[in-house]
Amino acid sequence: MQNTDCTFICEQFTEYQENSLPSEIRAKVDSHLASCSSCMEMFEKLTDAIETLHSLRTLKASPEFTSTLLSRIDTLNQETVWQKIYASSYSRVAGYALAAGLVVALGINVLIDPKSPMKPDVQSNFAGEKINPAQPSQSLAEVTDSSANASSDSLTLQNSTINSNNQSMQLVSGKK
Amino acid sequence: MSEKPLKTDEQLIAEFQNGNENAFVELVDRYKDRLVNFVYRFLHDMTDAEDMVQETFLKVYKNKHAYREIAKFSTWIYTIAGNLARSELRKRKRRKTYTMSDLSFNDNEFTPVDPGKDTEGIVFNSYAGEEIMRAIYALPEPFKTIIILRDIQELSYEDISTILDIPMGTVKSRVNRARLKLQETLSYLKE
Numbered sequence: 194m195q196n197t198d199c200t201f202i203c204e205q206f207t208e209y210q211e212n213s214l215p216s217e218i219r220a221k222v223d224s225h226l227a228s229c230s231s232c233m234e235m236f237e238k239l240t241d242a243i244e245t246l247h248s249l250r251t252l253k254a255s256p257e258f259t260s261t262l263l264s265r266i267d268t269l270n271q272e273t274v275w276q277k278i279y280a281s282s283y284s285r286v287a288g289y290a291l292a293a294g295l296v297v298a299l300g301i302n303v304l305i306d307p308k309s310p311m312k313p314d315v316q317s318n319f320a321g322e323k324i325n326p327a328q329p330s331q332s333l334a335e336v337t338d339s340s341a342n343a344s345s346d347s348l349t350l351q352n353s354t355i356n357s358n359n360q361s362m363q364l365v366s367g368k369k
Numbered sequence: 370m371s372e373k374p375l376k377t378d379e380q381l382i383a384e385f386q387n388g389n390e391n392a393f394v395e396l397v398d399r400y401k402d403r404l405v406n407f408v409y410r411f412l413h414d415m416t417d418a419e420d421m422v423q424e425t426f427l428k429v430y431k432n433k434h435a436y437r438e439i440a441k442f443s444t445w446i447y448t449i450a451g452n453l454a455r456s457e458l459r460k461r462k463r464r465k466t467y468t469m470s471d472l473s474f475n476d477n478e479f480t481p482v483d484p485g486k487d488t489e490g491i492v493f494n495s496y497a498g499e500e501i502m503r504a505i506y507a508l509p510e511p512f513k514t515i516i517i518l519r520d521i522q523e524l525s526y527e528d529i530s531t532i533l534d535i536p537m538g539t540v541k542s543r544v545n546r547a548r549l550k551l552q553e554t555l556s557y558l559k560e
Contacts, residue, residue, distance in 0.1 A: 207545035238552045245501045246520040246551075252409050254401040254419060262397060262423050266430055 198225060202232050206239055378442035386433050393433075396442070397426055403522065404450050410505060410517045411454040421457060425450040444531040447524070451514065451532060458510075504554040512547035519544050 202225045208214045209222050226233045376384075376392075378399065384392035404425060409418035428449050429436075436445055505513060518529045519540075526544075530537045 203549060204542065204545055207541060207548060235549075235552065238555070239548050242501070242504075242548060242552045242555055243520055246516070247523075249501065249521060251402070252406040252415070252418075254405045254422065255415075258401050258405075258419060258423075259394065259397055262426055263394070265423065265427065269427070269431075 199229060199232050202226070202229070203235060206236055209236075210240065210243070379438055382433070382436055382442050383438070386436070393430060396429070400443075400446055401426075404446070407447065407517060407522055408450055408454045410502075410521055411458055411513070413502070413506065417457065421453050422450060424453055428453075440531055441528065443524075444528050447518070447522075447528075448532050451518075455510070455514070500555060501551075504551050507554045508547060508550055511543060512550050515540065515543050516547045516551060520548070 202222055205214060205218060205222050209219060212219075214222065226236060376395075378396065381392040381396050385396070401422060404422040405415075405418050408421045408425075409415060412418050412421065425446065429446060436442065505516060508516060514533065515529065518524045518532065519526075524532070526537055526540050529544075530540045533540070535543075
Protein backbone atom coordinates (compact mmCIF):
# COMPACT_ATOMS: atom_id res chain seq x y z
CA MET A 194 0.00 0.00 0.00
CA GLN A 195 1.39 3.41 -0.97
CA ASN A 196 1.69 6.06 1.68
CA THR A 197 0.64 9.67 1.12
CA ASP A 198 4.13 10.63 -0.01
CA CYS A 199 4.20 7.88 -2.62
CA THR A 200 0.75 8.89 -3.90
CA PHE A 201 1.86 12.51 -4.19
CA ILE A 202 5.06 11.48 -5.99
CA CYS A 203 3.19 9.25 -8.44
CA GLU A 204 0.87 12.17 -9.28
CA GLN A 205 3.91 14.16 -10.38
CA PHE A 206 5.33 11.54 -12.76
CA THR A 207 3.91 12.97 -15.98
CA GLU A 208 5.25 16.46 -15.38
CA TYR A 209 8.45 15.07 -13.88
CA GLN A 210 9.08 13.07 -16.99
CA GLU A 211 8.33 16.08 -19.18
CA ASN A 212 10.56 18.36 -17.12
CA SER A 213 7.71 20.73 -16.41
CA LEU A 214 7.70 20.57 -12.61
CA PRO A 215 8.70 23.54 -10.46
CA SER A 216 12.28 23.00 -9.22
CA GLU A 217 11.39 22.46 -5.56
CA ILE A 218 8.84 19.73 -6.40
CA ARG A 219 11.25 18.17 -8.85
CA ALA A 220 13.89 17.98 -6.10
CA LYS A 221 11.32 16.35 -3.82
CA VAL A 222 10.53 13.70 -6.47
CA ASP A 223 14.25 13.13 -7.07
CA SER A 224 14.99 12.52 -3.42
CA HIS A 225 11.90 10.30 -3.00
CA LEU A 226 12.79 8.16 -6.01
CA ALA A 227 16.29 7.74 -4.67
CA SER A 228 14.97 6.28 -1.45
CA CYS A 229 11.75 4.48 -2.51
CA SER A 230 12.36 1.41 -4.66
CA SER A 231 8.63 0.84 -5.18
CA CYS A 232 8.08 4.32 -6.68
CA MET A 233 11.28 4.00 -8.69
CA GLU A 234 10.05 0.72 -10.16
CA MET A 235 6.70 2.29 -10.92
CA PHE A 236 8.38 5.24 -12.60
CA GLU A 237 10.57 3.00 -14.74
CA LYS A 238 7.60 0.94 -15.85
CA LEU A 239 5.70 4.08 -16.65
CA THR A 240 8.59 5.38 -18.72
CA ASP A 241 8.71 2.06 -20.57
CA ALA A 242 4.98 2.22 -21.23
CA ILE A 243 5.27 5.74 -22.65
CA GLU A 244 8.19 4.73 -24.85
CA THR A 245 6.23 1.76 -26.12
CA LEU A 246 3.28 4.01 -26.85
CA HIS A 247 5.50 6.37 -28.79
CA SER A 248 7.01 3.49 -30.71
CA LEU A 249 3.65 2.21 -31.91
CA ARG A 250 3.66 2.08 -35.64
CA THR A 251 2.01 5.05 -37.29
CA LEU A 252 -0.87 3.83 -39.37
CA LYS A 253 -1.66 5.24 -42.76
CA ALA A 254 -4.90 5.56 -44.64
CA SER A 255 -5.26 3.31 -47.66
CA PRO A 256 -4.05 4.74 -51.01
CA GLU A 257 -7.61 4.95 -52.33
CA PHE A 258 -8.87 6.83 -49.27
CA THR A 259 -9.00 10.27 -50.91
CA SER A 260 -10.51 9.07 -54.20
CA THR A 261 -13.21 7.12 -52.31
CA LEU A 262 -13.99 10.17 -50.22
CA LEU A 263 -14.16 12.48 -53.24
CA SER A 264 -16.48 10.11 -55.09
CA ARG A 265 -18.72 9.98 -52.01
CA ILE A 266 -18.76 13.77 -52.01
CA ASP A 267 -19.65 13.79 -55.74
CA THR A 268 -22.55 11.45 -55.05
CA LEU A 269 -23.60 13.65 -52.17
CA ASN A 270 -23.48 16.76 -54.34
CA GLN A 271 -25.49 15.09 -57.10
CA GLU A 272 -28.08 13.99 -54.60
CA THR A 273 -28.25 17.50 -53.26
CA VAL A 274 -28.70 18.99 -56.75
CA TRP A 275 -31.46 16.50 -57.56
CA GLN A 276 -33.09 17.13 -54.24
CA LYS A 277 -33.05 20.85 -55.01
CA ILE A 278 -34.45 20.32 -58.48
CA TYR A 279 -37.08 17.98 -57.15
CA ALA A 280 -37.98 20.36 -54.36
CA SER A 281 -38.22 23.38 -56.66
CA SER A 282 -40.22 21.58 -59.37
CA TYR A 283 -42.40 20.08 -56.70
CA SER A 284 -43.16 23.45 -55.19
CA ARG A 285 -43.72 24.98 -58.67
CA VAL A 286 -46.11 22.18 -59.66
CA ALA A 287 -47.88 22.50 -56.34
CA GLY A 288 -48.24 26.24 -56.94
CA TYR A 289 -49.63 25.69 -60.45
CA ALA A 290 -52.03 23.05 -59.17
CA LEU A 291 -53.28 25.39 -56.46
CA ALA A 292 -53.74 28.25 -58.93
CA ALA A 293 -55.53 25.97 -61.40
CA GLY A 294 -57.75 24.69 -58.62
CA LEU A 295 -58.70 28.21 -57.61
CA VAL A 296 -59.48 29.17 -61.20
CA VAL A 297 -61.63 26.08 -61.69
CA ALA A 298 -63.41 26.65 -58.38
CA LEU A 299 -64.11 30.26 -59.30
CA GLY A 300 -65.31 29.23 -62.76
CA ILE A 301 -67.65 26.63 -61.36
CA ASN A 302 -68.92 29.13 -58.86
CA VAL A 303 -69.63 31.64 -61.61
CA LEU A 304 -71.46 29.10 -63.74
CA ILE A 305 -73.51 27.61 -60.95
CA ASP A 306 -74.28 30.51 -58.65
CA PRO A 307 -76.85 32.85 -60.19
CA LYS A 308 -76.04 35.49 -57.63
CA SER A 309 -72.40 35.48 -58.51
CA PRO A 310 -70.86 38.94 -58.72
CA MET A 311 -69.76 38.15 -62.23
CA LYS A 312 -73.28 37.73 -63.50
CA PRO A 313 -74.47 41.35 -63.58
CA ASP A 314 -71.27 42.33 -65.32
CA VAL A 315 -71.71 39.66 -67.96
CA GLN A 316 -75.29 40.65 -68.44
CA SER A 317 -74.43 44.26 -68.71
CA ASN A 318 -71.85 43.47 -71.33
CA PHE A 319 -74.41 41.63 -73.35
CA ALA A 320 -76.81 44.44 -72.83
CA GLY A 321 -74.18 46.83 -74.08
CA GLU A 322 -74.51 49.04 -71.10
CA LYS A 323 -71.70 50.80 -69.36
CA ILE A 324 -69.87 49.26 -66.45
CA ASN A 325 -68.49 51.59 -63.85
CA PRO A 326 -64.78 50.74 -63.81
CA ALA A 327 -64.32 52.54 -60.52
CA GLN A 328 -66.76 50.19 -58.87
CA PRO A 329 -64.74 47.84 -56.69
CA SER A 330 -65.41 44.18 -57.07
CA GLN A 331 -67.36 42.68 -54.24
CA SER A 332 -66.86 39.45 -52.54
CA LEU A 333 -69.32 36.67 -53.02
CA ALA A 334 -70.51 36.99 -49.43
CA GLU A 335 -71.05 40.71 -49.75
CA VAL A 336 -73.01 40.40 -52.96
CA THR A 337 -75.11 37.55 -51.66
CA ASP A 338 -75.93 39.52 -48.55
CA SER A 339 -76.68 42.67 -50.45
CA SER A 340 -78.94 40.91 -52.93
CA ALA A 341 -80.85 39.15 -50.24
CA ASN A 342 -81.36 42.25 -48.15
CA ALA A 343 -81.80 44.64 -51.05
CA SER A 344 -79.48 47.10 -49.38
CA SER A 345 -78.50 50.42 -50.84
CA ASP A 346 -75.10 49.10 -51.87
CA SER A 347 -76.76 46.39 -53.83
CA LEU A 348 -78.97 48.93 -55.50
CA THR A 349 -76.04 51.03 -56.48
CA LEU A 350 -74.35 48.09 -58.05
CA GLN A 351 -77.40 46.91 -59.82
CA ASN A 352 -78.41 50.37 -60.94
CA SER A 353 -75.43 50.42 -63.20
CA THR A 354 -76.83 47.51 -65.11
CA ILE A 355 -80.55 47.57 -64.71
CA ASN A 356 -82.91 50.24 -63.57
CA SER A 357 -84.57 48.85 -60.49
CA ASN A 358 -84.35 46.24 -57.86
CA ASN A 359 -87.60 44.73 -59.05
CA GLN A 360 -86.33 44.38 -62.55
CA SER A 361 -83.28 42.70 -61.20
CA MET A 362 -85.42 40.24 -59.32
CA GLN A 363 -87.51 39.60 -62.39
CA LEU A 364 -84.48 39.02 -64.52
CA VAL A 365 -83.14 36.53 -62.02
CA SER A 366 -86.52 34.82 -61.78
CA GLY A 367 -86.84 34.75 -65.53
CA LYS A 368 -83.54 33.00 -65.92
CA LYS A 369 -84.60 30.39 -63.44
CA MET B 370 13.73 30.48 -56.28
CA SER B 371 11.91 30.51 -52.97
CA GLU B 372 9.38 27.84 -52.09
CA LYS B 373 5.77 28.83 -51.60
CA PRO B 374 5.09 29.02 -47.86
CA LEU B 375 2.81 26.29 -46.60
CA LYS B 376 -0.67 27.49 -45.80
CA THR B 377 -1.99 26.96 -42.32
CA ASP B 378 -4.95 24.70 -41.70
CA GLU B 379 -6.98 27.73 -40.77
CA GLN B 380 -6.14 29.45 -44.07
CA LEU B 381 -7.15 26.31 -45.95
CA ILE B 382 -10.49 25.94 -44.21
CA ALA B 383 -11.16 29.63 -44.83
CA GLU B 384 -10.45 29.09 -48.55
CA PHE B 385 -12.71 26.06 -48.55
CA GLN B 386 -15.46 28.08 -46.90
CA ASN B 387 -15.09 30.51 -49.80
CA GLY B 388 -15.62 27.73 -52.30
CA ASN B 389 -12.12 26.44 -53.05
CA GLU B 390 -12.54 22.66 -53.06
CA ASN B 391 -8.81 22.10 -53.59
CA ALA B 392 -8.25 23.50 -50.12
CA PHE B 393 -10.49 20.76 -48.77
CA VAL B 394 -8.47 18.09 -50.61
CA GLU B 395 -5.31 19.56 -49.10
CA LEU B 396 -6.82 19.27 -45.62
CA VAL B 397 -7.79 15.67 -46.33
CA ASP B 398 -4.20 14.91 -47.33
CA ARG B 399 -2.90 16.52 -44.18
CA TYR B 400 -5.21 14.80 -41.75
CA LYS B 401 -6.24 11.43 -43.17
CA ASP B 402 -3.29 9.45 -41.72
CA ARG B 403 -3.36 11.20 -38.37
CA LEU B 404 -7.08 10.61 -38.00
CA VAL B 405 -6.97 6.99 -39.14
CA ASN B 406 -4.21 6.44 -36.61
CA PHE B 407 -6.32 8.13 -33.94
CA VAL B 408 -9.63 6.39 -34.64
CA TYR B 409 -8.00 3.00 -35.14
CA ARG B 410 -6.84 3.05 -31.51
CA PHE B 411 -10.47 3.16 -30.45
CA LEU B 412 -11.98 0.73 -32.90
CA HIS B 413 -9.11 -1.67 -33.57
CA ASP B 414 -10.40 -2.28 -37.06
CA MET B 415 -8.83 -0.58 -40.04
CA THR B 416 -11.90 -0.69 -42.29
CA ASP B 417 -14.12 0.77 -39.59
CA ALA B 418 -11.48 3.36 -38.76
CA GLU B 419 -11.29 4.48 -42.40
CA ASP B 420 -15.08 4.61 -42.65
CA MET B 421 -15.21 6.71 -39.53
CA VAL B 422 -12.56 9.10 -40.84
CA GLN B 423 -14.46 9.38 -44.12
CA GLU B 424 -17.55 10.28 -42.12
CA THR B 425 -15.47 12.87 -40.29
CA PHE B 426 -14.41 14.51 -43.56
CA LEU B 427 -17.95 14.35 -44.91
CA LYS B 428 -19.12 16.18 -41.80
CA VAL B 429 -16.44 18.79 -42.33
CA TYR B 430 -17.48 19.11 -45.97
CA LYS B 431 -21.17 19.46 -45.22
CA ASN B 432 -20.72 21.71 -42.20
CA LYS B 433 -17.77 23.77 -43.33
CA HIS B 434 -19.44 26.98 -42.22
CA ALA B 435 -19.83 25.63 -38.69
CA TYR B 436 -16.10 26.11 -38.17
CA ARG B 437 -15.19 29.44 -36.63
CA GLU B 438 -11.62 30.52 -36.20
CA ILE B 439 -11.88 30.61 -32.43
CA ALA B 440 -10.30 27.16 -32.21
CA LYS B 441 -7.58 25.50 -34.19
CA PHE B 442 -8.79 23.45 -37.14
CA SER B 443 -6.97 20.41 -35.73
CA THR B 444 -8.90 20.50 -32.47
CA TRP B 445 -12.16 20.88 -34.38
CA ILE B 446 -11.54 17.87 -36.61
CA TYR B 447 -10.19 15.75 -33.76
CA THR B 448 -13.31 16.57 -31.77
CA ILE B 449 -15.52 15.40 -34.64
CA ALA B 450 -13.51 12.22 -35.19
CA GLY B 451 -13.31 11.48 -31.47
CA ASN B 452 -17.04 11.91 -31.02
CA LEU B 453 -17.74 9.59 -33.93
CA ALA B 454 -15.30 6.99 -32.64
CA ARG B 455 -16.72 7.08 -29.12
CA SER B 456 -20.26 6.91 -30.44
CA GLU B 457 -19.29 3.86 -32.53
CA LEU B 458 -17.75 2.27 -29.44
CA ARG B 459 -20.94 2.86 -27.49
CA LYS B 460 -22.95 1.25 -30.28
CA ARG B 461 -20.64 -1.73 -30.23
CA LYS B 462 -20.99 -2.06 -26.51
CA ARG B 463 -24.76 -2.01 -26.85
CA ARG B 464 -24.52 -4.72 -29.47
CA LYS B 465 -22.16 -6.56 -27.12
CA THR B 466 -19.80 -7.44 -29.93
CA TYR B 467 -16.86 -6.06 -28.02
CA THR B 468 -15.86 -6.91 -24.52
CA MET B 469 -12.51 -5.17 -24.55
CA SER B 470 -13.40 -2.56 -21.99
CA ASP B 471 -13.55 -5.27 -19.35
CA LEU B 472 -10.44 -5.37 -17.32
CA SER B 473 -10.31 -9.16 -17.42
CA PHE B 474 -8.30 -10.56 -20.25
CA ASN B 475 -8.44 -13.96 -21.69
CA ASP B 476 -8.24 -15.30 -25.21
CA ASN B 477 -11.98 -15.70 -25.53
CA GLU B 478 -12.66 -12.10 -24.68
CA PHE B 479 -10.00 -10.54 -26.83
CA THR B 480 -10.90 -10.13 -30.44
CA PRO B 481 -7.63 -9.79 -32.31
CA VAL B 482 -7.10 -7.57 -35.31
CA ASP B 483 -8.29 -9.28 -38.43
CA PRO B 484 -5.27 -9.03 -40.76
CA GLY B 485 -7.53 -9.62 -43.75
CA LYS B 486 -9.27 -6.35 -43.02
CA ASP B 487 -6.10 -4.32 -42.76
CA THR B 488 -5.31 -2.34 -45.83
CA GLU B 489 -1.60 -2.38 -45.25
CA GLY B 490 -1.36 -5.67 -43.42
CA ILE B 491 -1.25 -3.86 -40.15
CA VAL B 492 -0.39 -6.46 -37.61
CA PHE B 493 1.64 -5.51 -34.64
CA ASN B 494 4.44 -7.98 -34.84
CA SER B 495 6.13 -6.81 -31.73
CA TYR B 496 4.79 -8.33 -28.59
CA ALA B 497 5.04 -4.97 -26.90
CA GLY B 498 2.83 -3.42 -29.55
CA GLU B 499 0.15 -6.07 -29.12
CA GLU B 500 0.38 -5.80 -25.41
CA ILE B 501 0.09 -2.07 -25.30
CA MET B 502 -2.89 -2.10 -27.63
CA ARG B 503 -4.63 -4.54 -25.31
CA ALA B 504 -3.76 -2.35 -22.39
CA ILE B 505 -5.18 0.74 -24.10
CA TYR B 506 -8.40 -1.11 -24.82
CA ALA B 507 -8.59 -2.09 -21.20
CA LEU B 508 -8.50 1.49 -20.00
CA PRO B 509 -11.74 3.11 -18.90
CA GLU B 510 -13.07 5.56 -21.47
CA PRO B 511 -11.74 8.94 -20.25
CA PHE B 512 -8.26 7.48 -19.75
CA LYS B 513 -8.27 5.75 -23.11
CA THR B 514 -9.07 8.96 -25.00
CA ILE B 515 -6.53 11.00 -23.14
CA ILE B 516 -3.74 8.45 -23.63
CA ILE B 517 -4.48 8.22 -27.34
CA LEU B 518 -4.48 11.99 -27.73
CA ARG B 519 -1.39 12.61 -25.63
CA ASP B 520 0.88 9.62 -26.10
CA ILE B 521 -0.07 8.37 -29.55
CA GLN B 522 -1.19 11.53 -31.31
CA GLU B 523 1.22 13.59 -29.26
CA LEU B 524 -1.11 16.56 -29.07
CA SER B 525 -0.35 19.41 -26.72
CA TYR B 526 -2.11 19.67 -23.36
CA GLU B 527 -3.74 22.84 -24.63
CA ASP B 528 -5.21 21.09 -27.68
CA ILE B 529 -6.41 18.17 -25.59
CA SER B 530 -8.01 20.59 -23.18
CA THR B 531 -9.93 22.18 -26.07
CA ILE B 532 -10.90 18.87 -27.68
CA LEU B 533 -12.18 17.35 -24.46
CA ASP B 534 -13.46 20.64 -23.08
CA ILE B 535 -11.80 20.15 -19.72
CA PRO B 536 -9.33 22.43 -17.89
CA MET B 537 -5.62 22.03 -18.56
CA GLY B 538 -4.96 20.94 -14.96
CA THR B 539 -7.52 18.15 -15.33
CA VAL B 540 -5.84 17.07 -18.57
CA LYS B 541 -2.46 16.80 -16.86
CA SER B 542 -3.71 14.89 -13.87
CA ARG B 543 -5.81 12.63 -16.07
CA VAL B 544 -2.82 11.89 -18.33
CA ASN B 545 -0.85 10.94 -15.25
CA ARG B 546 -3.58 8.72 -13.89
CA ALA B 547 -4.14 7.17 -17.30
CA ARG B 548 -0.44 6.35 -17.62
CA LEU B 549 -0.40 4.79 -14.18
CA LYS B 550 -3.52 2.82 -15.00
CA LEU B 551 -1.89 1.73 -18.25
CA GLN B 552 1.20 0.67 -16.42
CA GLU B 553 -0.93 -1.33 -13.95
CA THR B 554 -2.67 -3.08 -16.82
CA LEU B 555 0.62 -3.82 -18.52
CA SER B 556 1.94 -5.38 -15.34
CA TYR B 557 -1.21 -7.46 -15.14
CA LEU B 558 -0.79 -8.59 -18.73
CA LYS B 559 2.80 -9.57 -18.18
CA GLU B 560 1.96 -11.77 -15.21
